[in-house]
Amino acid sequence: MMKSIFALALLLPLVSPAELKSVPLFNGKDLSGWKGEGYVIEDGAIVCTPQGRNLMTEQTYANYAFDFEFKLPAAGNNGIGIHYPGEGDAAYTGMEVQVLDDTAEKYKDLKPYQFHGSLYTLLAAKKAPLKPVGEWNQERIVVNGDFVQVSVNGEIITEGKLSDLSKEFPKHEGVKRRSGHIAFCGHGDQVAFRKMSIIEFPPTANEEGATKAGFTKIFDGASLKGWAHTEADLAHWKPVNGILKYDGKANDLWSEKEYGDFDLAFDWRWAAPGPLMKRPVIGPDGKETGEQVEVQELDSGVYVRGNSKSQVNLWNWPCGSGEVYGYRTDKTQPAEVIAGVTPKAKADNPVGEWNRTMISMRGDKLTVSINGQTVIEDAQLPGVAAKGKIALQHHGSQIDFANIWIKEL
Structure with missing residues (x-):
C-alpha cells in the first residue's frame, strides 16, 4: 500500500505562477x-x-x-x-x-x-x-x-x-x-x-488512490484547520503551496482529534542545516555501542496516541528516523521491546530531500516505513494509550511537512 498509493512523485515541471x-x-x-x-x-x-x-x-x-x-x-x-x-x-x-x-x-x-x-x-x-x-x-x-x-x-x-x-x-x-x-x-x-x-513545489501523492483506500487529509495544504493552534502559531507553522513550513520557534502542533488504530502517511524534509555534533551509534539491540559519529543535529518527530514517550523520531542520528526514543532508553522495558523500537536500517534520504513516511498503529504494535523501507515492524509499546492525539514535534530544527493523510481502522 505504501508504494502503490503514496509512491513519491513530484509536480509536473511546468507550473503556472498564478497557481502557487x-x-x-x-x-x-x-x-x-x-x-x-x-x-x-x-x-x-x-x-x-x-x-x-x-x-x-x-x-x-x-x-x-x-x-x-x-x-x-x-x-x-x-x-x-x-x-x-x-x-x-x-x-x-x-x-x-x-x-x-x-x-x-x-x-x-x-x-x-x-x-x-x-x-x-x-x-x-x-x-x-x-x-x-x-x-x-x-x-x-x-x-x-x-x-x-x-x-x-x-x-x-x-x-x-x-x-x-x-x-x-x-x-x-x-x-x-x-x-x-x-x-x-x-x-x-x-x-x-x-x-x-x-x-x-510539494511532493505529490496519488490522491485518488489514497481516497479510495480510505485515507483522508488531515492537513489541507492551505490552513491549520483540524490542528489546535493560536494566531501566534501561524507565524511559525506556515502553510504555503501545500507545504507546512516550520521555523523551529514555536510549540508542537497537535491534532484536534484523537486516533486509535491508524495508518498515517506524510512527507517531510529538513529545511535548513543543523549544527555539527557527535551522536551515538546504536546497535540492533537498541544499546549504544560507544562509538560516536559527527552529524548535523536535526531533530523532530511525531507523537502518537497523545504521549511524548510514544514518539516516532525524525532525526539525523546514525540509526536513522523511526526510532522510538522514549521506549528505547527505558531500561525497565524488556530487551525485545528495546530492540523492536530500534530501526533496522537508516532509510532517510540525504538531508534536505523529501522523505515519505508511514506510521501504523495496531493496538500496542507500531510499524514504520520510510521511503518504502520498513524500519520498525510490529514493535510493542507496552502501556501505550488506546487512543490519543497526533503531534508534530520539534527540537528547534526547521522542517517541512506535506501530504499528511490518515486512515482510521
Missing part, C-alpha cells in the same frame, strides 16, 4: 536570510563587490522555481548555485547556472556550456535574449526532482534531466544532489540582483 504562492527571498534592505561576504545593498539590490564570492540562502530548497532580476556590467561574470551544500565550489559540489555578459570581447572563445544560462560544464544553453549591458533582465530557474529549466526574459534557454546529466558526467557530485542552498557565485564583478522570490 511566491515567497520573497530578499527584503530589499539587508541580507537577512542570506549568509556570506563581499556583497552590499545598493538601491534595493544585492550587488557583488570585488571581494564577492559565494552568498547563499540560510535555508535549503528541494523543488522550486527561483525568480529574480539581474543587471550585468560590461563583461560581468557571476552565477547561481543550485543544490549547493554550503561548501566547496558551487559549480561542482552543487550546480552553477551561468550569469555572464557573453557578448564581451574577452569571452569570444567560450565553450558552449559557459554561455549565460548554461549549467557550467554540464549543459549548454541556447543564446540568451539578454538586454543591453546595464539594463535589468528577468530570469527563472526551475529545479524539480529530475527536471531543470532556465528562462531569461520569458524565453526558455536551458532544459534537461539531471539523471541524464549524471550518467553523462558520473564524476560530477553536484548533479546527483536533489536539494541545497541557492547561492550567488561571485567573481568580483559588480553584478546586481533584485526581486528574488521562490515558489516551492
Whole structure:
C-alpha cells in the first residue's frame, strides 16, 4: 500500500505562477536570510563587490522555481548555485547556472556550456535574449526532482534531466544532489540582483488512490484547520503551496482529534542545516555501542496516541528516523521491546530531500516505513494509550511537512 498509493512523485515541471504562492527571498534592505561576504545593498539590490564570492540562502530548497532580476556590467561574470551544500565550489559540489555578459570581447572563445544560462560544464544553453549591458533582465530557474529549466526574459534557454546529466558526467557530485542552498557565485564583478522570490513545489501523492483506500487529509495544504493552534502559531507553522513550513520557534502542533488504530502517511524534509555534533551509534539491540559519529543535529518527530514517550523520531542520528526514543532508553522495558523500537536500517534520504513516511498503529504494535523501507515492524509499546492525539514535534530544527493523510481502522 505504501508504494502503490503514496509512491513519491513530484509536480509536473511546468507550473503556472498564478497557481502557487511566491515567497520573497530578499527584503530589499539587508541580507537577512542570506549568509556570506563581499556583497552590499545598493538601491534595493544585492550587488557583488570585488571581494564577492559565494552568498547563499540560510535555508535549503528541494523543488522550486527561483525568480529574480539581474543587471550585468560590461563583461560581468557571476552565477547561481543550485543544490549547493554550503561548501566547496558551487559549480561542482552543487550546480552553477551561468550569469555572464557573453557578448564581451574577452569571452569570444567560450565553450558552449559557459554561455549565460548554461549549467557550467554540464549543459549548454541556447543564446540568451539578454538586454543591453546595464539594463535589468528577468530570469527563472526551475529545479524539480529530475527536471531543470532556465528562462531569461520569458524565453526558455536551458532544459534537461539531471539523471541524464549524471550518467553523462558520473564524476560530477553536484548533479546527483536533489536539494541545497541557492547561492550567488561571485567573481568580483559588480553584478546586481533584485526581486528574488521562490515558489516551492510539494511532493505529490496519488490522491485518488489514497481516497479510495480510505485515507483522508488531515492537513489541507492551505490552513491549520483540524490542528489546535493560536494566531501566534501561524507565524511559525506556515502553510504555503501545500507545504507546512516550520521555523523551529514555536510549540508542537497537535491534532484536534484523537486516533486509535491508524495508518498515517506524510512527507517531510529538513529545511535548513543543523549544527555539527557527535551522536551515538546504536546497535540492533537498541544499546549504544560507544562509538560516536559527527552529524548535523536535526531533530523532530511525531507523537502518537497523545504521549511524548510514544514518539516516532525524525532525526539525523546514525540509526536513522523511526526510532522510538522514549521506549528505547527505558531500561525497565524488556530487551525485545528495546530492540523492536530500534530501526533496522537508516532509510532517510540525504538531508534536505523529501522523505515519505508511514506510521501504523495496531493496538500496542507500531510499524514504520520510510521511503518504502520498513524500519520498525510490529514493535510493542507496552502501556501505550488506546487512543490519543497526533503531534508534530520539534527540537528547534526547521522542517517541512506535506501530504499528511490518515486512515482510521
